[in-house]
Amino acid sequence: MKNQALILLDTVERLGNLLRVGLRQSGIAQGLQPIHLQALLYLSEANRYSNTPQALAEYLGLTKGTVSQSLLLLARRRLIARHADEKDGRVVRLTLTDKGKEVLKELGLTNAWRDALQAASPARLSSATKVLKEALATLQARNGHRSFGVCLTCRHNLHIGPRSYVCGLTKEKLSSREVGKICREHSPVEENAV
Amino acid sequence: MKNQALILLDTVERLGNLLRVGLRQSGIAQGLQPIHLQALLYLSEANRYSNTPQALAEYLGLTKGTVSQSLLLLARRRLIARHADEKDGRVVRLTLTDKGKEVLKELGLTNAWRDALQAASPARLSSATKVLKEALATLQARNGHRSFGVCLTCRHNLHIGPRSYVCGLTKEKLSSREVGKICREHSPVEENAV
DNA sequence: CTCGAAACGTATCGAGTCGAAACCTTAAAG
DNA sequence: CTTTAAGGTTTCGACTCGATACGTTTCGAG
Numbered sequence: 001m002k003n004q005a006l007i008l009l010d011t012v013e014r015l016g017n018l019l020r021v022g023l024r025q026s027g028i029a030q031g032l033q034p035i036h037l038q039a040l041l042y043l044s045e046a047n048r049y050s051n052t053p054q055a056l057a058e059y060l061g062l063t064k065g066t067v068s069q070s071l072l073l074l075a076r077r078r079l080i081a082r083h084a085d086e087k088d089g090r091v092v093r094l095t096l097t098d099k100g101k102e103v104l105k106e107l108g109l110t111n112a113w114r115d116a117l118q119a120a121s122p123a124r125l126s127s128a129t130k131v132l133k134e135a136l137a138t139l140q141a142r143n144g145h146r147s148f149g150v151c152l153t154c155r156h157n158l159h160i161g162p163r164s165y166v167c168g169l170t171k172e173k174l175s176s177r178e179v180g181k182i183c184r185e186h187s188p189v190e191e192n193a194v
Numbered sequence: 195m196k197n198q199a200l201i202l203l204d205t206v207e208r209l210g211n212l213l214r215v216g217l218r219q220s221g222i223a224q225g226l227q228p229i230h231l232q233a234l235l236y237l238s239e240a241n242r243y244s245n246t247p248q249a250l251a252e253y254l255g256l257t258k259g260t261v262s263q264s265l266l267l268l269a270r271r272r273l274i275a276r277h278a279d280e281k282d283g284r285v286v287r288l289t290l291t292d293k294g295k296e297v298l299k300e301l302g303l304t305n306a307w308r309d310a311l312q313a314a315s316p317a318r319l320s321s322a323t324k325v326l327k328e329a330l331a332t333l334q335a336r337n338g339h340r341s342f343g344v345c346l347t348c349r350h351n352l353h354i355g356p357r358s359y360v361c362g363l364t365k366e367k368l369s370s371r372e373v374g375k376i377c378r379e380h381s382p383v384e385e386n387a388v
Numbered sequence: 389c390t391c392g393a394a395a396c397g398t399a400t401c402g403a404g405t406c407g408a409a410a411c412c413t414t415a416a417a418g
Numbered sequence: 419c420t421t422t423a424a425g426g427t428t429t430c431g432a433c434t435c436g437a438t439a440c441g442t443t444t445c446g447a448g
Contacts, residue, residue, distance in 0.1 A: 002374075004319045005311040006304055011326045014342075016210020017232075018333055021255035028436085033404065038211075054425060061215035066406050068427055073404080090414050090425045110200055116332035117199040120325055125198045128322035131314055132205045138310035139212055148208075180196075222407085227433065248396060260435045262398055267433080284396040284443045395444075405434070410427105417422075 012132070019113075026107050035060070035070055040079060040104055043096050047151070047181035049170065051094045055184040059148050079103060137188060149186040151179035156187060206326070213307075220301050229254070229264055234273060234298055237290050241345065241375035243364065245288045249378040253342050273297060331382060343380040345373035350381060 023034040042059055043051060050059075057067040071094070074080045079100035085091040096104075117125065140147055151157045156168040157179060165174040169185055217228040236253055237245060244253075251261040265288070268274045273294035279285040290298075311319065334341055345351045350362040351373060359368040363379055 003308070004316050004323070005308050005314075008311070008319050008323045008326070009304060009307045011323055011330060012206060012209055013213055015206055015326060015330050015333075016213060017255065018330065018337075018339070019207055019210060020214075022333075022337070024255075024435085031403090033435090035405070052425080053427095061211065061218075062405090063407055064426065065408075065428080069405070072427090088415075088425085092426070110203060112333060112336060113203045113329070114197070114199050116329045116336070117202070117325075120199075120328065122198045124321065124325050125202050127318065128325040129198070129202045129205055131311075131318050131322040132202070132209060134314065135307070135310045136205060136209050136212065139209075139216075139306060142306060142310070143212075143216070145212070218406085225432090227406090229434070246396080247398095256434090257436060258397070259399085259437075263434075266398090282396085282444075286397065389448100391446100391448090393444100393446085395442100397440105397442085399440075400438085402437100403435090406432090408430090410429080412427075413425085415422100415424075418420085 008131075022112065023109070026109060030103060032103075033070075035062075036074060036079075037104075037107070037109070039067075039070060039074060040096065040100055041109075042182070043080060043094055044101065044104055045182045047174075047178055047183050050148075050182060050184040052091050053094065054091075056094070058146055058184065059182075061145065074100075146184060147186050147188055148182050148184065149188060150181060151183055151186070153188060154183065154186045155189045156185065202325075216306065217303070220303060224297060226297075227264075229256075230268060230273075231298075231301070231303070233261075233264060233268060234290065234294055235303075236376070237274060237288055238295065238298055239376045241368075241372055241377050244342075244376060244378040246285050247288065248285075250288070252340055252378065253376075255339065268294075340378060341380050341382055342376050342378065343382060344375060345377055345380070347382060348377065348380045349383045350379065 020034055023037050027033060027037050038060060039056060042056055046055065049055075053067055053071060054064055056071075057064045060067065071080065071082075075082060077099075078097055081095050081097050083093045083095070085093055137147060139145075151165065151167065151174060157174070158166045158168050160166055163176045165176065165179050166172065167174055214228050217231050221227060221231050232254060233250060236250055240249065243249075247261055247265060248258055250265075251258045254261065265274065265276075269276060271293075272291055275289050275291050277287045277289070279287055331341060333339075345359065345361065345368060351368070352360045352362050354360055357370045359370065359373050360366065361368055
């Protein structure tokens with residue numbers, strides 16, 4: 001009999017594969033590969049500290065050279081824009097163009113998933129999410145990967161008042177919209193209690 | 195605030211991506227791509243109805259032409275063997291060579307996952323698995339994909355005695371070892387009751 | 389029995405991914 | 419001011435991947 005953890009692994013691998021195939025299928029109309037859609041999705045969620053080629057490479061687990069190639073294509077298609085950073089001449093800031101946002105919206109990548117889970121109760125979804133997040137955090141830590149969570153779950157984030165936040169790392173104020181975005185410097189809060 | 199289902203989707207996508215990156219990392223020493231390891235893993239689990247290029251293509255969600263290329267490489271490296279089917283001259287049977295089995299064993303692909311989940315209780319793992327399997331089945335059905343489950347969970351499988359099984363589709367006897375393998379013709383049993 | 393359609397597999401082509409390595413520019417450190 | 423490091427780009431070769439065309443074998447209809 002197979003270990004319970006391995007059955008879950010099989011299921012997650014299968015789902016991951018299916019999602020990737022779905023991504024490929026979705027991108028065909030636009031002539032985009034899965035990695036391109038993943039990059040667009042990331043940039044639509046990345047905060048101002050994390051919208052760079054290097055951060056994207058870390059997020060995707062690829063080398064910077066590889067990512068540079070894919071970004072070249074996205075820029076050629078006018079789906080993203082590149083701007084030099086004002087303070088640091090080495091870094092490039094990546095933003096979605098209106099066309100890029102439009103493409104993401106039209107694809108509606110989450111519809112099928114939402115439908116597939118509409119029968120499940122929120123409590124069970126929440127429980128499953130918790131298990132997987134633990135596994136994810138452990139695997140990321142073990143392999144030296146960053147967690148790329150949102151500021152709201154980051155221990156650097158300081159909630160100094162109603163709708164008023166400050167990042168303890170950069171000492172900068174963050175809007176209530178921005179604390180829901182993904183950050184490269186994210187470090188999860190310790191959760192010793194269950 | 196984000197939908198609970200979407201948070202789970204994010205987590206699964208992230209995990210799927212991480213597993214893929216891990217697969218890539220694992221294969222580097224052997225000069226193998228993720229898809230090669232996936233093919234080897236599939237063949238190590240496929241039953242006698244499912245060890246063909248066509249079945250593998252359906253399992254991976256790729257075209258047969260693409261899979262044919264990857265199989266060429268695996269055969270060149272002597273990780274798989276191809277044999278013509280005795281009854282049907284069109285089909286090719288794929289089997290892992292001893293070297294292929296050895297490579298899989300040495301990689302130990304499941305160790306990290308097992309460690310990451312050792313703290314979780316079997317009950318919670320089981321609950322999470324159930325949610326994800328429902329989502330997987332729904333997505334597969336919706337996209338016209340096969341489920342590729344094991345005979346033990348297939349409605350064609352007949353348990354006619356202690357350690358004695360027959361596939362209702364092919365009318366052939368199956369060993370108790372074989373009913374734990376993956377089948378292309380798998381069709382899940384109906385589960386109306388929870 | 390023969391002809392045609394369907395199924396399984398292979399070969400070829402072009403666009404793109406991907407890591408490795410070399411390289412450039414800017415920033416930081418001494 | 420020199421060295422070192424960091425962010426990005428470029429180039430190279432092996433490989434993926436879909437599309438398409440092709441060859442073989444099987445099966446069914448007349």
